[in-house]
Amino acid sequence: MTAIAPLRRNSRLTIKQGTVGLCIIFSCVLLHRASCLDGWWREIVVAGPSMAPTLWGPTHQFSCTACGLPNRYHGRSARIHAPCWHCGVAQTPSSPRAVPADRVTIDRAAYRWQLCGIPLTQAAPQRGDWVAVLVADQLRVKRVLGVPGDRVAVRGGELLRGGELALGGELLINDRPVRESLPGPIPTCLVHSATLSSRREFPATAEPTARHRWQAIATEGTVSADNRQGSPANWWVYHHFSVHDRRSDCVRDDYACNVDVRRALHPVDRLVVRLEVDFRSATTLDVWFWHPAGSRHVRRHCLAGQQSIRLISSDATTSRQSPAVTVDARRPVAVAGLPSTGAAEPKITIERELYWFVEAADRQRWPSASTELAADRYFIAGDNQAISVDSRSDPAGVHRDQIIGKVKRRW
Numbered sequence: 001m002t003a004i005a006p007l008r009r010n011s012r013l014t015i016k017q018g019t020v021g022l023c024i025i026f027s028c029v030l031l032h033r034a035s036c037l038d039g040w041w042r043e044i045v046v047a048g049p050s051m052a053p054t055l056w057g058p059t060h061q062f063s064c065t066a067c068g069l070p071n072r073y074h075g076r077s078a079r080i081h082a083p084c085w086h087c088g089v090a091q092t093p094s095s096p097r098a099v100p101a102d103r104v105t106i107d108r109a110a111y112r113w114q115l116c117g118i119p120l121t122q123a124a125p126q127r128g129d130w131v132a133v134l135v136a137d138q139l140r141v142k143r144v145l146g147v148p149g150d151r152v153a154v155r156g157g158e159l160l161r162g163g164e165l166a167l168g169g170e171l172l173i174n175d176r177p178v179r180e181s182l183p184g185p186i187p188t189c190l191v192h193s194a195t196l197s198s199r200r201e202f203p204a205t206a207e208p209t210a211r212h213r214w215q216a217i218a219t220e221g222t223v224s225a226d227n228r229q230g231s232p233a234n235w236w237v238y239h240h241f242s243v244h245d246r247r248s249d250c251v252r253d254d255y256a257c258n259v260d261v262r263r264a265l266h267p268v269d270r271l272v273v274r275l276e277v278d279f280r281s282a283t284t285l286d287v288w289f290w291h292p293a294g295s296r297h298v299r300r301h302c303l304a305g306q307q308s309i310r311l312i313s314s315d316a317t318t319s320r321q322s323p324a325v326t327v328d329a330r331r332p333v334a335v336a337g338l339p340s341t342g343a344a345e346p347k348i349t350i351e352r353e354l355y356w357f358v359e360a361a362d363r364q365r366w367p368s369a370s371t372e373l374a375a376d377r378y379f380i381a382g383d384n385q386a387i388s389v390d391s392r393s394d395p396a397g398v399h400r401d402q403i404i405g406k407v408k409r410r411w
């Protein structure tokens with residue numbers, strides 16, 4: 001008996017010591033993991049506009065004095081001289097509201113976590129990830145578009161504008177537009193937003209302006225007829241007008257928040273229509289999208305009441321039937337089935353999907369054929385591709401060691 005008692009005491013002591021030791025080790029590991037997450041204790045904010053509209057740097061916002069819709073511009077300066085993106089009315093707002101930049105966290109252990117030289121986790125950056133990249137001693141946030149083994153190439157780019165400036169070509173990943181190889185959801189860029197009113201239509205013979213871009217057309221009869229009462233369908237046709245360079249032609253990769261940016265604008269055709277509309281009764285909505293390979297049609301049956309509807313041109317089907325109204329590059333969207341009278345006028349917003357183009361100057365650095373990313377190379381780019389400096393100027397991509405960590409927006 002006397003021999004057993006001390007052994008039991010030692011066992012209890014050993015178990016207790018072991019438990020405490022494990023707890024200490026576990027706490028140290030947790031503390032080390034938490035220390036790899038930058039942005040919780042000290043604030044990290046986005047400094048520039050290259051990832052907009054996914055992540056915003058410091059911006060200013062004001063409500064247009066003419067149409068009342070919000071405008072948001074990059075820049076720390078409160079002095080903004082810009083036309084309203086929605087209606088084109090030039091203004092210098094006296095007190096634009098400063099909107100703080102997005103706060104982010106950088107997880108330095110997301111892809112490689114080591115503790116005292118012991119690798120604990122190992123993961124590769126994936127397409128679509130937002131990453132913090134060290135480029136020329138500066139930390140930047142970019143999106144991963146291509147991973148090792150992916151083929152990157154440029155399509156098109158031989159077009160000449162005005163006989164001098166060559167437009168760049170669209171970036172392809174594994175022979176597909178970048179958008180199709182990224183996991184969703186991907187944000188869209190604003191093209192135009194308006195509240196439709198028959199007072200704002202412009203005559204069929206007139207050119208669209210920054211303010212008047214929607215034309216009401218009746219397939220037969222008069223425009224004022226209401227299709228809810230069995231009268232002919234009224235079509236609303238969108239005519240594009242660029243606020244930045246005051247061109248009345250196709251939709252390009254223009255971007256509302258990029259003020260005074262010198263850029264070559266590329267034609268784009270993947271559009272999104274958002275509708276906020278109050279139907280008095282069940283209605284059939286018809287939308288035609290122009291597309292170079294043939295116009296596309298969407299039909300949506302809507303219930304009575306307030307509806308938020310989102311339609312994407314890439315989801316629309318190519319139709320054998322001809323559009324009821326003319327849609328082309330300059331008039332890329334036509335909508336029928338909207339109530340033409342009523343207390344709440346429908347709000348309609350045209351957006352475009354994100355595109356990544358390789359500018360003509362950068363294209364000289366590209367090989368003529370597609371190039372495969374090496375085992376430790378990643379192709380990165382900013383979502384605001386018109387102004388982002390990224391792998392499009394160096395198609396070999398960035399080295400894995402330049403990727404410091406994974407970025408997430410902090411709410």
Ligand SMILES: [Zn+2]
Pocket residue numbers: 064065066067068069084085086087088089
């Ligand atoms: Zn306006």
